[in-house]
Amino acid sequence: MSGQSTLLVTGASGQLGRRATEILLEAKAGKIIAGTRDPAKVTDLAAKGAEVRKVDFDDPALAKAFRGVDRLLLISTDALDTPGKRLVQHKAAIAAAKKAGVKHIVYTSMPKPEPGSPITFAPDHYGTEQALEQSGLGWTVLRNGWYQENLLHSLPQVLASGKWFSAAGNGKVAHVAREDAAYAAAAALAAEPKGNARYDITGPALLTTREIATLASEATGKPIEVVDVTDEQLVQGMIAAGMPAFLAPVYASFDTNTRAGNIAIAPGAVRELTGRAPRPLQQFFAANKAALLQNH
Ligand SMILES: NC(=O)c1ccc[n+]([C@@H]2O[C@H](COP(=O)([O-])OP(=O)(O)OC[C@H]3O[C@@H](n4cnc5c(N)ncnc54)[C@H](OP(=O)(O)O)[C@@H]3O)[C@@H](O)[C@H]2O)c1
Numbered sequence: 001m002s003g004q005s006t007l008l009v010t011g012a013s014g015q016l017g018r019r020a021t022e023i024l025l026e027a028k029a030g031k032i033i034a035g036t037r038d039p040a041k042v043t044d045l046a047a048k049g050a051e052v053r054k055v056d057f058d059d060p061a062l063a064k065a066f067r068g069v070d071r072l073l074l075i076s077t078d079a080l081d082t083p084g085k086r087l088v089q090h091k092a093a094i095a096a097a098k099k100a101g102v103k104h105i106v107y108t109s110m111p112k113p114e115p116g117s118p119i120t121f122a123p124d125h126y127g128t129e130q131a132l133e134q135s136g137l138g139w140t141v142l143r144n145g146w147y148q149e150n151l152l153h154s155l156p157q158v159l160a161s162g163k164w165f166s167a168a169g170n171g172k173v174a175h176v177a178r179e180d181a182a183y184a185a186a187a188a189l190a191a192e193p194k195g196n197a198r199y200d201i202t203g204p205a206l207l208t209t210r211e212i213a214t215l216a217s218e219a220t221g222k223p224i225e226v227v228d229v230t231d232e233q234l235v236q237g238m239i240a241a242g243m244p245a246f247l248a249p250v251y252a253s254f255d256t257n258t259r260a261g262n263i264a265i266a267p268g269a270v271r272e273l274t275g276r277a278p279r280p281l282q283q284f285f286a287a288n289k290a291a292l293l294q295n296h
Contacts, residue, residue, distance in 0.1 A: 006068055007189050008033040010055050010093065011075035013041035016108065019182035020073060020189070021045050029190035035065060057089035066100035073189045074107045076125065080250075086124040091131050104138035106188045108181075111143045111200055111263050118256040120249065138196060140188045145202040145263065146254070148175040148284040152291050155216055160295035164213055164226045167234045171258035172206040177279040180270045187273045199269035204278045206264055212281065219285035220292050231256050 007024060011017035012034035024032045025048045034045040035055030046052050055065045057077060066072065074093050079085045090107075097105055113125035132139040158164045184201045207215070213224040229237065231252050238248040257263055270278040285292065 005030040005070040007071050008035050008069045009073040010035045012036045013038060016182055017075045020185045021050060023183055023186040025049050057093045062096035063099040066097050066102055069102050071104040071189055072097050072102050073185055074105050076108050080121055087127040090128040094131050094135050098135055098137055104193045106140040107132060109141050109143045111145055111265050118253045120253050138193050141198040142185060142188060143200045144181050145176045147178045148281055149178050155292055156295045158224055159220055159222045159292055162223055164224050165229050165237055166209045166226055167229055167231045167255035168209045168258040170208050171261055172208055172264040173258055174202040174206045174267050175281055176201055176203040180278045183274045183276055184270050200265045201269055202265050202267045204267050204280050215282055215285055219289055
């Protein structure tokens with residue numbers, strides 16, 4: 001990692017942003033700035049040597065926060081409540097970076113966000129990628145695959161009931177450790193850019209739902225039967241189980257996307273960017289057995 005540049009991470013109090021900032025500080029990758037809406041939440045990063053700046057993409061004076069920054073890690077926000085809000089926020093961040101003289105932006109996107117994606121929030125990422133291409137700035141797009149940690153939202157219930165209702169068919173996913181995504185983001189920001197680039201940030205193995213179920217069963221000793229359902233049955237089942245009606249189609253769209261093969265992306269970029277072997281799902285399940293069995 002180079003040691004001269006001024007690097008700013010947005011969303012530094014979030015899970016990905018905090019780890020990426022810590023990794024950059026540990027590597028002494030340059031002058032590191034932690035950008036967050038709430039500086040009080042990152043006193044730990046300040047104690048480790050980060051400068052802290054208030055960064056809120058909704059702030060009209062945002063460009064001030066990016067002064068003197070060479071490269072920016074733009075972490076996508078979590079504002080999913082209002083469709084299109086994230087895109088407005090990300091475009092504002094890109095415009096502010098340009099105004100402030102930032103030379104290069106690393107952005108956390110998603111796999112295959114192009115028009116036609118069944119994923120409800122894909123247009124935010126596609127629009128941001130387009131805005132980067134049109135900005136005249138240098139860019140690195142990290143198309144982060146689904147985190148292994150996301151599985152902790154659904155698998156405890158699956159393990160408790162013994163049934164995994166799935167519309168993903170034989171589609172495959174290579175879930176990535178958030179830790180590996182943080183290392184990849186830190187490496188992409190720290191490296192002196194050699195032009196614009198896109199990377200798919202995925203885990204080491206492409207697995208079907210049944211293969212993931214087998215690994216979860218092996219880790220916990222609990223059986224799982226995968227039950228194939230249609231998208232509509234999945235939505236209705238999730239609503240019947242208590243999920244808000246607006247959220248069920250969002251979750252079902254992940255299965256539609258997997259079934260379409262949109263997320264079956266060959267692993268490789270994590271190692272290429274970081275030199276580290278990405279963490280296998282088996283290892284994640286073994287380390288999180290208690291969380292997987294929380295409903296027992
Ligand atoms: N690939 C996946 O499976 C997956 C899963 C979950 C999320 N994501 C995406 O990846 C991002 C990072 O993931 P995470 O796990 O670190 O999520 P997280 O802990 O929920 O963090 C949310 C992030 O959004 C930032 N943010 C929200 N509003 C903002 C605003 N107005 N201006 C600037 N930043 C704002 C927060 O920054 P501050 O609070 O520090 O300002 C924080 O870094 C998420 O925001 C989401 O877009 C991907």
